[in-house]
Amino acid sequence: MTQGVTLSETADPIGIAGPAAVRLEGATLSFGERTLWDDLDLEVAPGEFIAVLGPNGSGKTSLMRILLGQLGLSSGTAAIAGSPARLGNPAIGYIPQQKTIDAGVQLRGVDLVGLGVDGHRWGLGWRGRAERKRKVAAAIADVGAERFAGAALETMSGGEQQRLRVAQALVGDPKVLLCDEPLLSLDLANQRLVAELIDRRRRTHDTAVLFVTHEINPILPLVDRVLYLFDGKFRIGSPDEVMTSEVLSELYRTQVDVLRVRGRLVVVGTGDTMDALGAAGAQHCAPNEVRA
Incomplete structure (x- = not known):
């Protein structure tokens, strides 16, 4: 680049x-x-x-x-x-942010995944109950959610719910x-x-x-x-090309330092720039101070 x-x-x-x-x-x-x-x-x-x-x-x-x-x-x-x-x-498969499920919503994990087959969200769906059941079961197995997919969404942890949203996105291949x-x-x-x-x-x-x-x-x-x-x-570009002090300083028109600490990127700066740089996992530090 x-x-x-x-x-x-x-x-x-x-x-x-x-x-x-x-x-x-x-x-x-x-x-x-x-x-x-x-x-x-x-x-x-x-x-x-x-x-x-x-x-x-x-x-x-x-x-x-x-x-x-x-x-x-x-x-x-x-x-x-x-x-x-x-x-x-x-x-297209679409995976949104993890969202809070309202209490009382009568929707099981298997029902959420099934929406990806029926076209209520993304995709046109398939005919036939047997085919639908097979595809839903395969998607749930792909994300390792068989144990809890039959439960109500409101009873699940955020991680369990998000695994099922991944399954919903994958069910249409x-x-x-x-x-x-x-x-x-x-x-x-x-x-x-x-x-x-x-x-x-x-x-x-x-x-x-x-x-x-x-x-x-x-x-x-x-x-x-x-x-x-x-x-x-x-x-x-690659992370090594884009996530650099030079590139981010040019983008933000102020000095930004990008460090690698134990395999993680740490972006260091001051003031309002750090509020914007939160998208990169920035650290909001005083001048000359670095936090991992």
Whole structure:
């Protein structure tokens, strides 16, 4: 990747033979006079794991919505597996944030996974009760949730619920997994478990992963490339290329230091910059102070 160019001009360096799992060409997203990102080119290969980072308001979730067909680009194109992004695309599995289940909601884990078959959420579904049952059971087995899938969601831990949301996303055998902060509110053990389930799927089925997160460290060993969005600009590359003092200082127009401590990234800075850099797992430190 070329350093020193204008960030918004940084091109995606990967070349893919045949249809990319995800392809954005000249993608621009604006709301009124505010541009979240401009002229974004991105090709995601089958089986590739992309982490999408950036502060709140940088357009990470909006990118998910565009690929899901819920939001249109201001200009440019977005395609999934060679076809324009659209609502109800069966090539996509979607994993949302872990959410609180309201007390009294009569929905079992197996019912949640079944919604991915019936098309109530993402996908068009299949005919036949026997086929439906087989696919649901296989997806639940893939995430190791057989023991608790028959229980009501409100009785489950956050980690158990999120494993079933992964199963729901996988039940349609998607080519692309869109993950919108799926580790949020989970403890470290469940963060690791959910991340490993997603990583195993992409390795065994060549499923591409776009993973929005506010903390790269739980998935750092899994990531092939990072897409970092900030203030209308972007940078694409490997974690070693993007998560550097030079790149983040250029993005934020102030000094930012990136350290590696016991295999984890620690981003160090002061003041308002750290509020934005929370998306990178930043440490808010006094000048010249470093905390791991």
